Amino acid sequence: MYLLKALEGSIELGLLYVLMALGVYISFRILDFPDLTVDGSFTTGAAVSAVMITYGYAPFIATFSGFLAGAAAGTITGLLHTKGKINNLLSGIVMMIALYSINLRIMGKPNTPLFGESTVFSAIPDGYFLFIVPIVIVIFKLILDAFLHTDIGFALRATGDNQRMIRSFGVNTDSTIILGIALSNGLVAMSGALVAQYQGFADISMGVGMIVIGLASVIIGEAIFGHKTVFRATLAVLLGAIVYRMVIASALQLNMNAEDLKLITALIVVAALILPKIQKSIGQKRKMLERIKEVNSTVDSKGRDINA
């Protein structure tokens, strides 16, 4: 029973992290832009929504404002990279550091509690969380899918795939990069806003390591569920985010130390990145050995080609 409860909790939390993972999917996979802004913008979304809720704004408005704040942060990262010609990793790191101070400014203190406040989840009747939230998350996924199949979405995907080509067809890649990074961080921040409301507080350090968690979700999802089409890939990311939470919950059940979680996450990412390569090279080796046998069998013992 206790185990079931823990599992349920991890699925609930996983659902809230799906938007963050989809954001990371946009930057890492679609734009091929390893964006570290995420660590800061996750907290920004949490901070903005928490502060607004304590000021009495409607939770939905507060959550959407979190999205906008994250998108604004992403826009700046995009500008640093495209107009400032700063390397993409560095643009993200600079923004992440800047956001730490900005997030403190937004909250005025390192922690904003939300106990007793009404949140977006207050609207959900008891016991319906795992019914309503998945529907909402799937709707978000489908909207993202649809967006990625519009003309602008095509331009965005081609920007990550082949910048030179898409420019030669009239697309300003600076604009598409900025748009993509803004959208990515908007989703990440909205995820932060949801997590803050779920756990009942926003905390200055809640975004630490978020980029690796997002990446772990993307990679786990892709490894298990495949990513041939956009539809499949976003589905994989969605499920990956939930599986990741379940893995972490199981690790905790096995009495693993909570402090070691980040290390475990890092190991998961490394394993998920390396295993497919090993698998592939084993497969190739086996195919080559088979081929060698085949080739040798056409040659008789004296080295002549028996087919000749």
Added chain:
Amino acid sequence: MLEINHVTKLFNANTVDEKLALSNVNLNLAPSDFVTVIGSNGAGKSTLMNIISGVLKPDDGNVKIDGVVVNKLHEHQRSKWIARVFQDPMAGTSPNMTIAENLSIAYLRGHKRTLKRGLNKEKKLYFKEQLERLGIGLENRLNANVGLLSGGERQALSLLMATFTKPKILLLDEHTAALDPSRAELISNLTEKVVKEFNLTTLMVTHNMAQAIQLGNRLIMMDKGQIIMDIPPSKKKGLTVEDLLHEFAAIKGEELNDDRVVLG
């Protein structure tokens, strides 16, 4: 149609790596001119293409399209009029997107991109018709990722994507050089076909002299950043590789000596 006036490009000015890639180049293309460009390595052919398309800005001189100076326009802005096919078959397409999606991107050359659905039934039907022109069966693989295509197939698709919206100017930079001879021949024939059908003003760089003679109505030879020979339509017919080599020797007082120039 396309005018290049006194264009000079000096890379790394005032350094030890200083390189005069183009020196006071003038060129004027009439509508539906098909000009082939030959010249040894480093002659400045690609630099000229990059200046026309806006990838590089001239250090002196200007580029005019239909009488309007376009020096200030960026590459993506000039793409309204100028289409390109590159040497690298990977360069002209988006590998992780399908053939239909790639064509849909190309279809919007010169148009605003919005939140409209990128593909629909009519578009797919139209793309299918266009792909049939190529005659290599791509019309049956609309939903295949372009990354799965061979170099030749990709180059054929790139050529179609560059041309089927009828741009004013088509720039081809050794677009058959990375292909094996039979594929190169296929692309070469397709080029001739689409340029004629769409009536495109074309500038084509090639290292293959026979190809340079066979295609187009005008031929220019570049050397050390200058156009040293310009063979007009009246003289291009009946031109032979020997003629070209003679001309070159006469102008430069030296034998044309370049391993990459294919004489055959």
